[in-house]
Amino acid sequence: MENQAWFADMEARIPKGEVRTRFAPSPTGYMHIGNLRTALYTYLIAKRLGGKFILRIEDTDQERYIEGATDVIYNTLRTCKLTWQEGPDVGGPVGPYIQTQRRDLYGKYAELLIEKGGAYRCFCKEDEGVVPVTLPNGETIKKHQCACGSLTNEQIQAKLSAGETCVVRQKIPQEGTTTFVDSVFGKITVPNNELDENVLIKTDGLPTYNFANVIDDHLMGITHVVRGSEYLSSSPKYNLLYQAFGWEVPAYVHCSPVMRDSQHKMSKRHGDPSFEDLVEQGYLPEAILNYVALLGWSPGGEQEIYSLDELSRVFDIAGISKSPAVFDINKLKWMNAEYIKAMALEAFAAAAEPFIRQTVKHPAIDTARVAGLLQQRTELLTEIPEKVDFFDVLPQYDLTLYEHKKSKVDQPISLEVLKQAAPALEALPDWTDEGIHDALIALAEARGAKNAAVMYPVRIAVSGKAVTPGGAVEICSILGREETLKRLETGISRLTAALGEAE
Numbered sequence: 001m002e003n004q005a006w007f008a009d010m011e012a013r014i015p016k017g018e019v020r021t022r023f024a025p026s027p028t029g030y031m032h033i034g035n036l037r038t039a040l041y042t043y044l045i046a047k048r049l050g051g052k053f054i055l056r057i058e059d060t061d062q063e064r065y066i067e068g069a070t071d072v073i074y075n076t077l078r079t080c081k082l083t084w085q086e087g088p089d090v091g092g093p094v095g096p097y098i099q100t101q102r103r104d105l106y107g108k109y110a111e112l113l114i115e116k117g118g119a120y121r122c123f124c125k126e127d128e129g130v131v132p133v134t135l136p137n138g139e140t141i142k143k144h145q146c147a148c149g150s151l152t153n154e155q156i157q158a159k160l161s162a163g164e165t166c167v168v169r170q171k172i173p174q175e176g177t178t179t180f181v182d183s184v185f186g187k188i189t190v191p192n193n194e195l196d197e198n199v200l201i202k203t204d205g206l207p208t209y210n211f212a213n214v215i216d217d218h219l220m221g222i223t224h225v226v227r228g229s230e231y232l233s234s235s236p237k238y239n240l241l242y243q244a245f246g247w248e249v250p251a252y253v254h255c256s257p258v259m260r261d262s263q264h265k266m267s268k269r270h271g272d273p274s275f276e277d278l279v280e281q282g283y284l285p286e287a288i289l290n291y292v293a294l295l296g297w298s299p300g301g302e303q304e305i306y307s308l309d310e311l312s313r314v315f316d317i318a319g320i321s322k323s324p325a326v327f328d329i330n331k332l333k334w335m336n337a338e339y340i341k342a343m344a345l346e347a348f349a350a351a352a353e354p355f356i357r358q359t360v361k362h363p364a365i366d367t368a369r370v371a372g373l374l375q376q377r378t379e380l381l382t383e384i385p386e387k388v389d390f391f392d393v394l395p396q397y398d399l400t401l402y403e404h405k406k407s408k409v410d411q412p413i414s415l416e417v418l419k420q421a422a423p424a425l426e427a428l429p430d431w432t433d434e435g436i437h438d439a440l441i442a443l444a445e446a447r448g449a450k451n452a453a454v455m456y457p458v459r460i461a462v463s464g465k466a467v468t469p470g471g472a473v474e475i476c477s478i479l480g481r482e483e484t485l486k487r488l489e490t491g492i493s494r495l496t497a498a499l500g501e502a503e
């Protein structure tokens with residue numbers, strides 16, 4: 001009686017009449033790209049249908065416990081702005097939202113399931129009771145088959161009193177088929193005798209995923225279960241559990257894996273990047289999320305750049321593809337560059353600053369101005385330190401850099417230009433981009449040369465690099481008069497020495 005009231009109370013807590021989706025990650029210590037995509041789709045389905053997005057932590061695999069792993073989940077979702085309305089930290093009507101805190105509840109539902117004939121106590125040791133079964137298609141699978149399901153209550157009590165440990169195992173009818181419709185894969189029918197009688201409650205009293213997902217999805221009122229297609233083949237077993245309890249089966253949205261190439265799934269263990277790795281490599285979370293949205297979902301048009309808000313308005317389950325999507329880092333890089341270009345300059349300057357400061361320590365260098373030079377030509381934030389290091393210290397460059405056919409300069413011409421540019425710049429009343437520009441153009445005119453024949457050697461002298469963000473004028477301007485003149489002098493004396501030796 002007491003139990004009945006408890007079950008009734010659990011049922012009464014289930015929110016009704018709203019779309020409820022959940023992201024249910026296991027704390028592995030990193031966010032796999034496939035998992036991030038599941039989180040995103042789950043969030044988007046809730047948003048699009050005006051429902052709630054719920055976070056549940058599936059931590060019943062205690063052997064794989066990793067310190068700090070839950071924080072990785074929180075941080076990733078927060079960074080990506082995938083805000084959950086119910087979850088371990090914010091609570092909600094159907095908590096707790098961490099599976100290890102729901103332990104007693106699973107035990108009670110396991111008892112109920114045994115009473116309903118959907119499960120049995122199994123005393124087999126780990127390798128006992130496993131038999132090979134050949135399927136109609138010729139494939140051989142291993143299934144658990146034992147007599148524990150027919151033990152009488154007295155026999156069970158005797159074993160328990162003798163200290164024998166047991167698990168709770170699902171009882172699967174051997175006749176008939178189980179059919180369900182997946183929103184992505186369509187209608188799936190499986191003969192029941194192909195389904196294994198999985199462990200539902202382990203000897204440590206904790207549930208397996210096979211049991212916990214059904215109990216939690218039901219008790220949390222989940223209407224759409226969005227998850228990886230690796231769970232597709234087990235879903236008939238889960239449906240039999242729903243049936244045994246007399247519960248409604250949720251809508252299923254199984255998503256195909258994200259692949260490294262046509263043969264292999266992306267895998268952190270094999271060196272493929274996780275979300276955190278990509279952020280560390282200089283990808284913006286917004287760009288990663290946008291790219292991940294299109295991995296296996298097509299909006300059905302040409303548009304590729306979508307903000308999270310836009311996605312929330314247009315995402316639809318019908319656009320999710322059955323075929324596995326291949327992760328293309330070059331496409332992501334392109335998208336990242338598009339996001340960088342579209343940022344407000346202040347936002348980009350703020351994002352770029354720590355990367356600029358990795359190599360540019362000199363406080364006189366204005367990082368916001370350096371950022372201005374970088375924004376339109378940066379694919380990854382991590383490219384920045386190496387691109388701007390010359391602002392801090394003039395590198396040891398090779399004098400052959402002064403030879404450039406297209407600009408019509410060689411080492412002797414460069415020397416002449418630098419010798420004329422130095423006093424012209426020194427004489428400028430104000431150190432402005434415009435002043436520097438006009439002085440160098442006037443010098444080109446006076447020499448009867450193309451602008452490039454002056455700009456090029458000056459740029460080499462002040463940067464020591466063949467390729468730089470920004471041209472001579474911007475670089476001189478940012479460096480300041482004193483540093484510019486010092487670098488021009490270095491160029492002059494090095495060229496003088498080299499050409500003198502050559503004579």
Ligand code: GLU
Pocket residue numbers: 023024025026058213226227228
């Ligand atoms: N904890 C499972 C995983 O991380 C979740 C699967 C599901 O969403 O049901 O794979």
